[in-house]
Amino acid sequence: MDTPERTQIGSSSTPISKYEDSPVFNYINNLSPIKPVKSIHVTQAFSSLTFSSLPSIFTSPQVTSIKESWFLRRHQNLESSKLKSLSVDVETMSNNEGTQDEADLQEISQAGISIASASVEQPGERAEFAIELSRTLKYDCGSPDCCTNQDIDLQRVDAIDQPEGNANHGDNQTGKGCDWEGLVVSDTPDLLILSSPNDAEAFRGIFQNSPGLAIGLGVSPSSSFFQNNMTNVQQMQLFFQVGLGKEPEMGDASQNLEIRNTQEDHGSDDLESVEIYSTDGLENESAALESLDKMKALSNLQRGMRRRCLDFEMVGGHKCKILCDSSSSHSENKINSKNLQLPPVNNNRRSQSSRCIVPGIGLHLNSLALAKRDYKVIKCDTLSSETQVLNASDQELLPQTMISSAPEKEADESGDILVEDTSQALVLMNPEELNPSSPRKKRHKVEHGVEGEACKRCNCKKSKCLKLYCECFAAGVYCTEPCACQDCFNKPIHEDIVLATRKHIESRNPLAFAPKVIRCSDTVDVADESMKTPASARHKRGCNCKKSSCLKKYCECYQSGVGCSVNCRCEGCKNAFGTKDGSILVGPECAAEEEEAEKSEKTEHDAITLKRENSRMEEQVPSANLPSTPSGLSRPLAHLVFPLSKVNPPRTSFLTKNGSSIVLKGSQKLRTDEFLLPPQPKLEKLLQPKNAEDEMPEILRGSSTPNDGIKMASPNCKRVSPPHGELGSSPSLRSGRRLILQSIPSFPSLT
């Protein structure tokens, strides 16, 4: 009764009655999918501009609703022992994720009621919940992250829900132990469902709720620390490692701390959740920790861990989310705080009108970069053990991932399977990356960044990262750790300066921060010279190359994966993507393209077949535009991902998420994979079997331009078919391709 936990609760819960009438309850009762979006303001630190991005990502009704429903159901389960029905519901949900928006909404609407009832039913719980809510509100409940927090809170509530609510440790242990087991079992699906951008949350919740896990994992006893600092990604990594039987590395702890601090500054949701727990764990350290530890026996822990791993895997299936979606969520957790993205100046308007449409580029980019990093790490860990799997399943990997991302059957399965998925997903990455030391990798990294442009890293020394010389600045993102810039002002701390500078630059050139590459819309005259080049996209201003023959990345056109156009003043243009004089591809490429076309037709059949599978995804990505770039599959994906983003270059688009989409999840792997692949100059690598694949990234980038999305109807659409020589290419790539192909057909053409 006097357990620390209880005490804590009591102290904090003092105002319970108060909460009943408090706005919080009103809030709860009024919970609606929209609200989370509303709350977006959470990102106080982020400039309004940046803000726009968040909403799109986090506020997706699906995620929120799902989470809400999850909570409710779970809650009920505990109370009414309806686990089965719940699990069923969950499964259904997972299966219908794509199409469930409506259902979710309904659920959400109900969620408020459920929550309220729950609180009423269990005073103790209510108090806790109220506290949690208050906290959440405090930080900004409305934000998507808030939702995440709620999820966590819910978990906690569940824990508290135990018969005594606050009872003795012993009782709690027993009760919770059982509960946890049940929860774990039943939760798996939930977690899967939750795999929303904040998937990691689920894990976090685990960690938080079960410090024992951390301990068991060999994490320092200060589980609280671990929990607090553990970023989603890291957590994920941890799980992966665990699944692999490896010990988690906490080397990033310092970094995490840093992040945490930053987050505090920005009031990131993640931080919030962390804070909440930290409060419990740190402040009440001994009591809370002990109670928690007791609550979870090792057996339970292991089980839970395994479950989590599985869940994680499921998430991993969604892992894409982590990478892409996460751009908004978990990775952001890490990155966001640290790297506030510069808000594209133009974003403000869009942000609200269409969250999905124009997410904050910068933010996404940074997050993406982080995600990528993390991703790599994971990959390294898993690869060793999982590489084999890749080959075997590579082809099917994507489909599985996509399709199954939701299904929990797998979740039930052993963590092994999940691990495999994870590894597979990871495997998709470029092999070179495995080798951190290889110079090539280094370069790739940068290039990826390209893909990352999200991963942009600058090395500015004199520009203070306040000029377009700085890639980060030009991309509308804040410089991040990886940057080697000196005297950098492109940081959240100097937001004012950055914004002012941006405005100044824009005053001179309103399009300075606009995407450099724009897709030639169908609306445009095909006859237009710019259209002559193979790639439908064009560099806005064109290049001015004189010595590189537009065959090196010095050339912005080439770098963007687009052909030179009339706008170019280049000399001796030999741009592999198309010369300004109209000649399209250089020899090898032409052949490749033709092959691609052939295969595309061939693959279309497959695509149709797979279409069903993808249908779900499609539904979820209604707004996604199918890109129709000649370049290949990759483009389409890119389009889908960021069709709307217009402010930033392709990279940004990658980051952009239309919202949630499970579809994205499925494709995410692919995308990720491609992203990871270093862009390579076609000419240089045409002969290589992977050539096409390698191109993909570049193409994507180029095509990814905001405008691209619009172009669905272009003749090139047919080309969407899978890349030609792909078959010979690495399996992982292949898989990626397939995925693309599948997805392509499914998406409705915009035009």
Place this chain on the structure above:
DNA sequence: GAGTTTGAAACT
């Protein structure tokens, strides 16, 4: 990793 090359960005 240092130095060179290159072309965009910025300046005049």
Place this chain on the structure above:
DNA sequence: CAGTTTCAAACTC
């Protein structure tokens, strides 16, 4: 608008 300078990425060794 053209010419020049500055700058940082891309590239080479």
